[in-house]
Amino acid sequence: xxxxxxxxxxxxxxxxxxxxxxxxxxxxxxxxxxxxxxxxxxxxxxxxxxxxxxxxxxxxxxxxxxxxxxxxxxxxxxxxxxxxxxxxxxxxxxxxxxxxxxxxxxxxxxxxxxxxxxxxxxxxxxxxxxxxxxxxxxxxxxxxxxxxxxxxxxxxxxxxxxxxxxxxxxxxxxxxxxxxxxxxxxxxxxxxxxxxxxxxxxxxxxxxxxxxxxxxxxxxxxxxxxxxxxxxxxxxxxxxxxxxxxxxxxxxxxxxxxxxxxxxxxxxxxxxxxxxxx
Amino acid sequence: xxxxxxxxxxxxxxxxxxxxxxxxxxxxxxxxxxxxxxxxxxxxxxxxxxxxxxxxxxxxxxxxxxxxxxxxxxxxxxxxxxxxxxxxxxxxxxxxxxxxxxxxxxxxxxxxxxxxxxxxxxxxxxxxxxxxxxxxxxxxxxxxxxxxxxxxxxxxxxxxxxxxxxxxxxxxxxxxxxxxxxxxxxxxxxxxxxxxxxxxxxxxxxxxxxxxxxxxxxxxxxxxxxxxxxxxxxxxxxxxxxxxxxxxxxxxxxxxxxxxxxxxxxxxxxxxxxxxxxxxxxxxxxxxxxxxxxxxxxxxxxxxxxxxxxxxxxxxxxxxxxxxxxxxxxxxxxxxxxxxxxxxxxxxxxxxxxxxxxxxxxxxxxxxxxxxxxxxxxxxxxxxxxxxxxxxxxxxxxxxxxxxxxxxxxxxxxxxxx
Numbered sequence: 001x002x003x004x005x006x007x008x009x010x011x012x013x014x015x016x017x018x019x020x021x022x023x024x025x026x027x028x029x030x031x032x033x034x035x036x037x038x039x040x041x042x043x044x045x046x047x048x049x050x051x052x053x054x055x056x057x058x059x060x061x062x063x064x065x066x067x068x069x070x071x072x073x074x075x076x077x078x079x080x081x082x083x084x085x086x087x088x089x090x091x092x093x094x095x096x097x098x099x100x101x102x103x104x105x106x107x108x109x110x111x112x113x114x115x116x117x118x119x120x121x122x123x124x125x126x127x128x129x130x131x132x133x134x135x136x137x138x139x140x141x142x143x144x145x146x147x148x149x150x151x152x153x154x155x156x157x158x159x160x161x162x163x164x165x166x167x168x169x170x171x172x173x174x175x176x177x178x179x180x181x182x183x184x185x186x187x188x189x190x191x192x193x194x195x196x197x198x199x200x201x202x203x204x205x206x207x208x209x210x211x212x213x214x215x216x217x218x219x220x221x222x223x224x225x226x227x228x229x230x231x232x233x234x235x236x237x238x239x240x241x242x243x244x245x246x247x248x249x250x251x252x253x254x255x256x257x258x259x260x261x262x263x264x265x266x267x268x269x270x271x272x273x274x275x276x277x278x
Numbered sequence: 279x280x281x282x283x284x285x286x287x288x289x290x291x292x293x294x295x296x297x298x299x300x301x302x303x304x305x306x307x308x309x310x311x312x313x314x315x316x317x318x319x320x321x322x323x324x325x326x327x328x329x330x331x332x333x334x335x336x337x338x339x340x341x342x343x344x345x346x347x348x349x350x351x352x353x354x355x356x357x358x359x360x361x362x363x364x365x366x367x368x369x370x371x372x373x374x375x376x377x378x379x380x381x382x383x384x385x386x387x388x389x390x391x392x393x394x395x396x397x398x399x400x401x402x403x404x405x406x407x408x409x410x411x412x413x414x415x416x417x418x419x420x421x422x423x424x425x426x427x428x429x430x431x432x433x434x435x436x437x438x439x440x441x442x443x444x445x446x447x448x449x450x451x452x453x454x455x456x457x458x459x460x461x462x463x464x465x466x467x468x469x470x471x472x473x474x475x476x477x478x479x480x481x482x483x484x485x486x487x488x489x490x491x492x493x494x495x496x497x498x499x500x501x502x503x504x505x506x507x508x509x510x511x512x513x514x515x516x517x518x519x520x521x522x523x524x525x526x527x528x529x530x531x532x533x534x535x536x537x538x539x540x541x542x543x544x545x546x547x548x549x550x551x552x553x554x555x556x557x558x559x560x561x562x563x564x565x566x567x568x569x570x571x572x573x574x575x576x577x578x579x580x581x582x583x584x585x586x587x588x589x590x591x592x593x594x595x596x597x598x599x600x601x602x603x604x605x606x607x608x609x610x611x612x613x614x615x616x617x618x619x620x621x622x623x624x625x626x627x628x629x630x631x632x633x634x635x636x637x638x639x640x641x642x643x644x645x646x647x648x649x650x651x652x653x654x655x656x657x658x659x660x661x662x663x664x665x666x667x668x669x670x671x672x673x674x675x676x677x678x679x680x681x682x683x684x685x686x687x688x689x690x691x692x693x694x695x696x
Contacts, residue, residue, distance in 0.1 A: 013630075020573050021580055023592045024566050025628055055589060056636050133582060145584035145591060177573070258574065 002276050003213050004220030005267065007038045007227050008047040008200060011080070013060060017051065018225050020176035022129065022144030025051075028228050033235040035068045038227065041263040044278055045075040047100060047168070047222060049127075053081025054103040054142045062094040069095025077168075079127055084111060085118055092123070100168060102127040103141040105159070106148055113162045121165035121195075128152055130185065131172040137185060144172045152185075153192045160195045167193055168222060171201035176225050178204025178259035181212045190217040198222050204259035206269045213275050229260035284687075287673035288610060289320030294675055296690045297332035300621040301634050303690070304332075305611040305676060308484040312455050313507045313516040313541070317445055324483035334483035338625035341481075341562055348562050355560035359392045362472055369397040369424070371472040374461035376400055376410065376596050377417030379565070380476045382572035384557050386421050388474060390575075396474070399464045401457040402429040403597030404439060404449075405652055410596025413578055421576030428460055430538045434531070438519045438539070439599075440657040443664075445520030447610055447671040449657065450603040455518070455539045462505060462542050465552050477558030481625070490559045494547055505554070506544040513540060565593065566628055586646040587615035589637050601646025602653055609668045612676045612686055614642035635691040643686075 009031050010017050016031040018024075028034075035046055048068075053059045059081040069076055078091045079100030088099050099119075105112045105126050116124050129140040130152040137152035156167055169189050171182040181202040190197050199212055200222035209221055270277050286292045290305040297304075307321035325333040340346050362370040373388065373396045375381020381398070388394040398418070403410060418425050435452055442451040461473050480486045487493045493504040508516055514524040518539055527533060546552075557563070569592045572578030581591040586601045587608075594600050604615030620634035629637075646653075654661055669684075678687045 020570060023580055023590065024569055026566065026570065052633075055640075056633060131582065140583070142584075145589065147583040 001219070002278060003218075003270075004044045004198070005263070005270075005277060006045045006047055006077075006198065006220055006222045007034075007043050007263075008049060008222045008224040009034055010049050010051045010224065011061065011064065012050070012052050014064070016228070018176060018228055019051070021172050022051070022140075022170075022175055024176075028232045029235050031064060032068050034228065034231065035072050037231050037235060038263060039072045039074055042267065042278075043074065043227075043263055044220075045077065046072065047077040047079065048096075049078075049100065050080025051143045055145070057081065059087060059090075061096075062090045065091060065096055066094040077125060079125075083108075085115060088115055088119060088123075092119070098123050098125055098166075100125045100127045102129060106139060106141045106150065109158070109162070112159070112164065116163040116165075121163045124164055125166040125168055126159050126164045127168045127170060128155060129170045129172055132185075137188075140172060144175075153188060156189060156193050156197075160193065164195065166196040166198065168198045168200055170222075171199075174202030175200070177202065178226055180204060180208045183212065183215055186212060186216040186218050196220070200224075203261065206261060206266050209261075209266060210270060210273050210275065213270070214273075223261060226259055226261035227263060230262050284675040285673065286675045287671075290323050290611065290673070290675075292675050294612065294688050294693075295326065295330060296693050297326065297335060297621075298330045299335040299631065300332060300624040301631060301638065301690045301694075302332050302334065302483070302617065302621040303612050305673075306332075306483060306613050307611065309479055311504075311507050312451055313511075313518075315446060315448075315451070316517055316520045325485070332483055333485065334481060334621070335625055337478075337480045337483075342627065346562075351560050355392060358472075358555070358560075359394055363393070365471060367469065368395065369468065369470050370395045371474055372396065372461050372465050372468075372470050373398050373474050374400070374457065375417075375476075376403065377414035377421075377576070377578075378410075378596055379568045379572040379578055379593065382413075382417050382421055382576040382578055383568040384474060384476055385417075385423055386571070386575050387561070388557070389423070396423065397464070397468065397470060398423045398425040399461055400425060400427045401453070401460040402427060403599070404435065404453060405598040405649070405656060407596055407598055407649075409579060409581055413576075413596065416577030416579070419577075426464060428456075428538070430456055431535065434535045436656055436658075437526075437531075440659070441519030441521055441526075443606075443657050443659070444667065447606045447668065448520075449599055449606060449653075451519065452539065453597070453599075459539070459541050462547065462552065462554070466542060466546055466550065469550075471550070471552060473552065473554040475554060475556050477563040478556040481558065481563065482622070490556060491554045494544055505541065505547060507541045508544075516540070564626055565622060566626070569593070585615070586648050587644045588619045588641050589616060590619050593619065598649035598652050599656070601649065605643075605646050606668070606671075608643050610671050610673070614638070616641040617690075635694060639689070639691045 011031055012025055015027045016029050016034055017027050050059055050061050061078050065078055075097045077098045077100050078096040082099055082101045083104045091099055129144050130137045139148045139150040139152055139155050171185055174182050179202060181199055186199045196219045198220045199218045203209055203223040203226045267277055295304040304323060304326050306324040308324055310321050371394050373385040385396050385398050389396050438452040439449055442448045465473050494506055515522050523536055581595045584591045587604050608614035616638045620637045623629045624631055624634050677684050
């Protein structure tokens with residue numbers, strides 16, 4: 001089976017931001033430059049996640065996606081603040097191929113059922129943000145801010161029962177750290193999950209990605225910080241960036257850049273290890 | 279404005295206004311001399327300029343607009359490190375802190391980038407959270423520091439916390455007093471000539487006499503900003519928890535019980551030439567960058583979910599009483615935890631003014647449920663007693679009682695939409 005390599009681009013207002021453990025709003029640049037670059041480097045797909053949409057109850061993605069999808073011809077998934085079919089339609093009309101729902105699904109599962117009926121399974125993905133609390137993986141919403149008394153694996157079962165086409169599983173404790181994947185989580189999830197499962201959170205070295213594919217049955221990997229670190233200095237337009245995120249990182253001269261991955265090199269490495277990829 | 283006839287409290291202006299840039303309320307007090315603080319204390323409010331911009335914004339503006347030459351400032355820090363390089367002794371400076379993101383950044387940068395030899399010292403929180411204790415341990419074990427942890431007599435600390443709540447609705451006061459003085463006392467005892475504090479308090483709107491350090495003189499217009507909090511006042515007449523030490527002694531306590539809270543004799547600081555410096559003067563202080571730095575370098579971890587009363591999960595998370603510190607400040611000044619966090623993040627460019635308004639509307643004033651049981655046990659008070667007490671501290675220029683409960687008379691998100 002072919003494993004998919006996706007990049008995730010977190011959005012706040014018009015910026016690409018990156019946190020750690022889904023916290024912090026370090027601005028790394030503009031999403032359109034990163035998307036274009038990743039497309040040129042042969043990334044398989046891109047996920048755009050508005051990380052403050054649920055918090056501020058607004059969604060800035062449609063106009064951004066419209067612009068980006070004019071030049072980027074790979075599957076695009078959009079998430080952040082999706083609460084009803086209108087939100088979904090707006091994204092699809094503007095160029096998204098699929099939507100990603102998290103908070104909206106936990107708050108109202110009926111909405112997801114309806115969305116699956118209306119748009120089809122392959123258009124509806126659900127994001128699960130999770131970390132271990134008292135030895136159990138719990139489901140979090142609002143970009144990792146709110147804990148719900150829902151077991152992550154039970155949640156996966158429920159979602160696939162109602163026809164959700166794909167699960168994107170984010171490990172909060174690994175997210176943004178580059179310290180490797182939570183293999184225990186991904187292995188357990190892939191045993192339960194009968195639909196497509198993508199692992200997010202922890203990619204730092206190419207070996208991490210190989211280990212993930214070698215020891216779990218996930219269908220793909222979602223990588224954010226490691227790719228951003230590799231490309232952001234060439235994509236930097238720092239003079240234009242002013243307010244609305246932590247920009248001092250951009251203006252400091254010594255970036256704390258302790259892990260990074262190049263898309264082409266990662267793919268080459270995985271092929272050399274007999275992982276089937278595009 | 280009809281609000282003009284409504285009485286303010288605590289020395290704040292009668293008309294409630296909010297800063298045009300960061301939304302902070304003009305009811306925000308600047309740092310107070312806690313040793314004089316009692317029921318009648320008139321605190322000094324944050325200053326607003328003629329454009330209704332707060333002093334905190336104007337200070338932060340300088341940090342970002344290129345007027346401060348940070349390269350020059352860094353050189354000054356390197357000079358300081360040279361000055362103390364050959365100081366005979368295992369340590370040449372003290373960094374006080376909890377092992378949170380800020381003290382982690384401070385101590386680690388000073389030691390591993392600028393070559394200082396810091397001893398870290400910690401005044402314990404009222405009640406450690408699990409994550410706070412874990413971060414404290416990681417600071418030392420992952421970050422790599424020597425540390426002295428001081429834990430004051432729990433009975434006395436609880437007594438003072440309870441009195442601070444009853445008299446001042448100010449549960450954090452005993453911690454503030456202890457923490458402020460502990461570093462200096464350790465410098466004296468260990469014969470260490472230099473102390474570092476974190477960001478300058480001016481970043482939050484308190485005017486400083488000297489932007490580099492705490493003053494060692496008494497200055498009536500900057501009452502909280504001196505290491506000489508007592509002056510010529512007799513020890514028995516200084517106040518703890520809003521009551522004189524004499525009063526506490528009359529209740530059966532001894533002077534020795536309160537020694538950890540009593541400031542060091544200023545003459546000792548002067549004679550020994552103990553220097554103190556704000557690291558935020560030398561290096562640009564960016565709270566979110568400190569967070570990233572601490573995760574990368576000292577094993578810092580954050581709260582598993584957002585903290586009560588606010589949206590964030592990365593700051594001020596080591597004391598189970600933290601939530602009540604912000605909640606009581608919301609009652610007395612209309613300055614809640616979401617306001618505290620969002621105004622800071624706006625001044626540092628992390629979020630926008632409009633986002634700040636939305637966050638305050640959503641989260642400010644949320645009751646700190648998570649540790650309420652521990653807190654009420656700690657201060658020997660029921661929740662009902664506490665809520666009734668809070669109502670006595672609500673200024674009428676800020677609050678109005680509606681059928682559904684108390685409401686801000688003029689909340690910031692409405693103030694700016696008029």
